[in-house]
Amino acid sequence: MNVNLRGVFACLKYQLRSIVDGGSIVNVASAAGTYGGPMISPYIAAKHGVVGLSKAAAYEYADRSIRVNAVCPGWTDTVLAQEFIESLNGLITPNTVPQLFKHFAKPEDVAGIIVFLLSDDSKFATKGVFAIDGGYVA
Template sequence: MADPKPLAGKVILMTGAAQGIGATISNYIAARGASLSLADVQKEKLDAEAQYLAQTYPDIRVFTWSLDVTDPKAVEEWVIESKAKFGRIDGCVNNAGILGDGSQITDMSFDNWSRVINVNLTGVFNCLKVQLRAIEDGGSIVNMSSCAGIYGLHILPAYSASKHGVIGLSKVAAAEHAHRGIRVNAVCPGLVEGGMLKDVQKELPGLTTNDLQVLFKELVPIGEIAAMVGYLLGNESKFITRTVLSVDGGFS
């Protein structure tokens, strides 16, 4: 019989936890027994999510931190404070990311390029730099990439480049820390119903939901992403590392 709480006793850190995929992941892993340190720039939404989790799963502990992942000192402080509060770190989910403005390479501003790369790629680097030192031997780190990080999305060059970079960084981190039994994997969602879908429609107002469904074949159920991340954080996936896992209905 499967363990209903396979993450019981584990402490998981996650960025981008206030809404969308992040909130769904936090709910999924909380239900499976993990205590959480949740970070996001959206403090009010984050606190509301933490309150919901604490009320719904009274057997876990939830800690929140207002965080801009582009600030390396702030990231270091969050990780150090999280470990001090819980006494250990067993897993991390680096989920913070932005879409950026939709444009072709020739039309993209340097400011837009820099903003997306700084959040999506440098932000993951800032997190890994501290997390890899602080995490327990045998721990697991999941970095959120995208199907755009595999095939490239022609209308989002900065986003696609940043998510390709997350995959490369994940593979390097996995190789560097394999001797400690630390696993690092990248998860690549397709277009998910929720916040990112709204962002795509905002930046590309000519595309309707139906257009996007034709482009991406089908929208990915958000729970599928959470289930994959939860699996990678648990003991059942101890032989999976340095891997890129697509959760996109076969699109990529």
């Protein structure tokens, strides 16, 4: 909770203080922030919190032309994810995760949407929750 929710809250607090005349903030939640499931309830609660915090901030700071969105990546091929998957002794693979694409996302797949949301090309997008999960929560 301290990293996954409180950390985002602290960053958001200082970002909002520093933006003077409009801007964009993108918070990273997780696909777990859009569903419920067993065994990881603190993580799921924290990521739901990031989604809710993003929506509330978007509403509260719209009068200052600050856009706030959340991205919700699914399984992403990172060192941390690989270490976690290895610790589960083969219980999770791209073929066992119920997603439409039979591979995990690459970090650049997530980064592309973040870059778009931070750009002027998305100047009317706020309070959004964007799944980047290969259809995992579909």
